[in-house]
Amino acid sequence: xxxxxxxxxxxxxxxxxxxxxxxxxxxxxxxxxxxxxxxxxxxxxxxxxxxxxxxxxxxxxxxxxxxxxxxxxxxxxxxxxxxxxxxxxxxxxxxxxxxxxxxxxxxxxxxxxxxxxxxxxxxxxxxxxxxxxxxxxxxxxxxxxxxxxxxxxxxxxxx
Numbered sequence: 001x002x003x004x005x006x007x008x009x010x011x012x013x014x015x016x017x018x019x020x021x022x023x024x025x026x027x028x029x030x031x032x033x034x035x036x037x038x039x040x041x042x043x044x045x046x047x048x049x050x051x052x053x054x055x056x057x058x059x060x061x062x063x064x065x066x067x068x069x070x071x072x073x074x075x076x077x078x079x080x081x082x083x084x085x086x087x088x089x090x091x092x093x094x095x096x097x098x099x100x101x102x103x104x105x106x107x108x109x110x111x112x113x114x115x116x117x118x119x120x121x122x123x124x125x126x127x128x129x130x131x132x133x134x135x136x137x138x139x140x141x142x143x144x145x146x147x148x149x150x151x152x153x154x155x156x157x158x159x
Contacts, residue, residue: 002035002143006150011036013157014045019094021153023049024062024087026074027101027117031146047093052083062086075100075112077120077129084122084129095156096122097149101132103141115141119149121156128152 014021023033033049036042050061055074058064064082072078080100088096101117108114115134120127132148134141 003147003150006147006154007035007039010150010154010157011039011042011045013154015041017157019157020045020047020091021095021097022047022087022091022093024058024083024096024098025049025051026053026058026083026099027103028099028142028145028149029053031142032097032099032149035146035150047091048087050087058083058086061090063090073112075102075116075118077118077131080118080120080129081122081127084120085127088122088124094123095153096120097153098122099145099149101141101145103138103145105138117141117145117148119145119152121149121152123156128156 030051036046052058052061055069059066062083063086068078080098083098084096098120102108102114104114117132120129134144
Protein backbone atom coordinates (compact mmCIF):
# COMPACT_ATOMS: atom_id res chain seq x y z
CA UNK A 1 0.00 0.00 0.00
CA UNK A 2 1.31 3.45 -0.91
CA UNK A 3 2.10 5.74 2.02
CA UNK A 4 -0.26 8.69 1.37
CA UNK A 5 1.23 10.85 4.14
CA UNK A 6 4.68 10.41 2.63
CA UNK A 7 3.33 11.23 -0.82
CA UNK A 8 1.65 14.40 0.44
CA UNK A 9 4.85 15.52 2.16
CA UNK A 10 6.88 14.95 -1.02
CA UNK A 11 4.32 16.87 -3.07
CA UNK A 12 4.35 19.81 -0.64
CA UNK A 13 8.15 19.95 -0.61
CA UNK A 14 8.43 19.83 -4.41
CA UNK A 15 5.88 22.64 -4.73
CA UNK A 16 7.43 24.79 -1.98
CA UNK A 17 10.90 24.41 -3.44
CA UNK A 18 9.67 24.93 -7.01
CA UNK A 19 11.50 21.79 -8.17
CA UNK A 20 10.70 19.54 -11.11
CA UNK A 21 11.01 15.77 -11.32
CA UNK A 22 10.96 12.99 -13.90
CA UNK A 23 10.98 9.22 -13.41
CA UNK A 24 12.70 6.34 -15.19
CA UNK A 25 11.18 3.10 -14.00
CA UNK A 26 11.86 -0.50 -14.78
CA UNK A 27 10.64 -2.88 -12.06
CA UNK A 28 7.94 -0.48 -10.84
CA UNK A 29 6.39 -0.18 -14.31
CA UNK A 30 5.34 3.46 -13.87
CA UNK A 31 3.99 3.15 -10.33
CA UNK A 32 6.06 6.07 -9.03
CA UNK A 33 4.89 8.33 -11.86
CA UNK A 34 1.32 7.17 -11.28
CA UNK A 35 1.63 7.84 -7.54
CA UNK A 36 3.19 11.29 -7.94
CA UNK A 37 0.44 12.32 -10.34
CA UNK A 38 -2.34 11.19 -7.98
CA UNK A 39 -1.96 14.57 -6.25
CA UNK A 40 -3.95 17.47 -7.64
CA UNK A 41 -1.53 20.12 -8.86
CA UNK A 42 1.24 17.62 -9.59
CA UNK A 43 1.72 19.28 -12.98
CA UNK A 44 3.55 22.01 -11.01
CA UNK A 45 6.45 19.60 -10.44
CA UNK A 46 6.01 16.38 -12.45
CA UNK A 47 7.42 16.54 -15.98
CA UNK A 48 7.40 12.99 -17.32
CA UNK A 49 7.85 9.32 -16.62
CA UNK A 50 9.47 6.67 -18.76
CA UNK A 51 8.94 2.96 -18.25
CA UNK A 52 12.22 1.58 -19.55
CA UNK A 53 11.62 -2.10 -19.03
CA UNK A 54 13.94 -3.36 -21.76
CA UNK A 55 17.65 -2.74 -22.13
CA UNK A 56 16.90 -1.22 -25.53
CA UNK A 57 14.59 1.34 -23.91
CA UNK A 58 17.22 2.14 -21.28
CA UNK A 59 19.77 2.76 -24.03
CA UNK A 60 17.56 4.58 -26.55
CA UNK A 61 15.50 6.72 -24.18
CA UNK A 62 17.87 7.31 -21.28
CA UNK A 63 21.32 7.05 -22.83
CA UNK A 64 22.38 4.11 -20.67
CA UNK A 65 25.53 2.54 -22.11
CA UNK A 66 25.13 -0.90 -23.69
CA UNK A 67 28.60 -1.76 -22.45
CA UNK A 68 27.66 -0.93 -18.85
CA UNK A 69 24.51 -3.03 -19.13
CA UNK A 70 26.56 -5.98 -20.43
CA UNK A 71 29.18 -5.60 -17.69
CA UNK A 72 26.90 -4.98 -14.69
CA UNK A 73 23.40 -5.93 -15.85
CA UNK A 74 20.17 -3.97 -15.90
CA UNK A 75 19.64 -4.72 -12.21
CA UNK A 76 22.65 -2.95 -10.76
CA UNK A 77 23.74 0.16 -8.95
CA UNK A 78 25.39 1.38 -12.15
CA UNK A 79 22.20 0.97 -14.20
CA UNK A 80 20.09 2.78 -11.61
CA UNK A 81 22.55 5.69 -11.55
CA UNK A 82 22.68 5.93 -15.33
CA UNK A 83 18.89 5.80 -15.58
CA UNK A 84 18.39 8.56 -13.00
CA UNK A 85 21.04 10.76 -14.58
CA UNK A 86 19.68 10.07 -18.05
CA UNK A 87 16.09 11.02 -17.23
CA UNK A 88 17.21 14.16 -15.39
CA UNK A 89 19.44 15.43 -18.17
CA UNK A 90 17.19 14.47 -21.09
CA UNK A 91 14.12 15.95 -19.38
CA UNK A 92 15.97 19.05 -18.13
CA UNK A 93 14.41 18.69 -14.67
CA UNK A 94 15.85 19.26 -11.21
CA UNK A 95 15.49 15.67 -10.01
CA UNK A 96 15.61 12.33 -11.78
CA UNK A 97 14.53 9.20 -9.97
CA UNK A 98 15.00 5.66 -11.26
CA UNK A 99 14.20 2.11 -10.22
CA UNK A 100 15.54 -1.18 -11.47
CA UNK A 101 15.10 -4.59 -9.92
CA UNK A 102 13.38 -7.95 -9.88
CA UNK A 103 9.78 -7.68 -8.67
CA UNK A 104 9.15 -11.44 -8.94
CA UNK A 105 7.91 -13.99 -8.47
CA UNK A 106 10.18 -15.20 -11.28
CA UNK A 107 13.39 -13.84 -12.77
CA UNK A 108 15.64 -14.07 -9.74
CA UNK A 109 19.01 -15.78 -9.50
CA UNK A 110 21.32 -16.62 -6.61
CA UNK A 111 23.33 -13.46 -7.31
CA UNK A 112 20.28 -11.29 -7.99
CA UNK A 113 17.29 -12.69 -6.10
CA UNK A 114 13.64 -11.74 -6.43
CA UNK A 115 13.05 -8.56 -4.45
CA UNK A 116 16.45 -7.02 -5.24
CA UNK A 117 15.92 -3.37 -6.17
CA UNK A 118 18.13 -0.35 -6.76
CA UNK A 119 16.68 3.15 -6.44
CA UNK A 120 18.63 6.20 -7.60
CA UNK A 121 18.00 9.91 -7.23
CA UNK A 122 19.97 12.31 -9.41
CA UNK A 123 20.34 16.06 -8.98
CA UNK A 124 22.79 18.50 -10.51
CA UNK A 125 25.00 18.04 -7.42
CA UNK A 126 25.03 14.26 -6.98
CA UNK A 127 23.47 10.91 -7.69
CA UNK A 128 22.60 8.64 -4.79
CA UNK A 129 21.75 4.95 -5.07
CA UNK A 130 20.36 2.61 -2.46
CA UNK A 131 20.01 -1.16 -2.61
CA UNK A 132 16.99 -2.96 -1.16
CA UNK A 133 15.90 -6.58 -0.81
CA UNK A 134 12.14 -6.91 -0.45
CA UNK A 135 10.35 -10.19 0.27
CA UNK A 136 6.72 -9.72 -0.67
CA UNK A 137 4.56 -10.54 -3.65
CA UNK A 138 5.19 -8.81 -6.98
CA UNK A 139 2.73 -6.02 -6.13
CA UNK A 140 4.10 -5.67 -2.60
CA UNK A 141 7.65 -5.40 -3.95
CA UNK A 142 6.56 -2.69 -6.40
CA UNK A 143 4.71 -0.76 -3.69
CA UNK A 144 7.64 -1.12 -1.27
CA UNK A 145 9.96 0.22 -3.96
CA UNK A 146 7.65 3.16 -4.59
CA UNK A 147 7.45 3.99 -0.87
CA UNK A 148 11.22 3.76 -0.46
CA UNK A 149 11.72 6.00 -3.50
CA UNK A 150 9.35 8.57 -2.01
CA UNK A 151 11.21 8.31 1.29
CA UNK A 152 14.56 8.89 -0.40
CA UNK A 153 13.06 11.83 -2.23
CA UNK A 154 11.68 13.35 0.98
CA UNK A 155 15.03 12.87 2.71
CA UNK A 156 16.73 14.76 -0.12
CA UNK A 157 14.12 17.54 -0.08
CA UNK A 158 14.34 18.10 3.68
CA UNK A 159 18.11 17.98 4.24
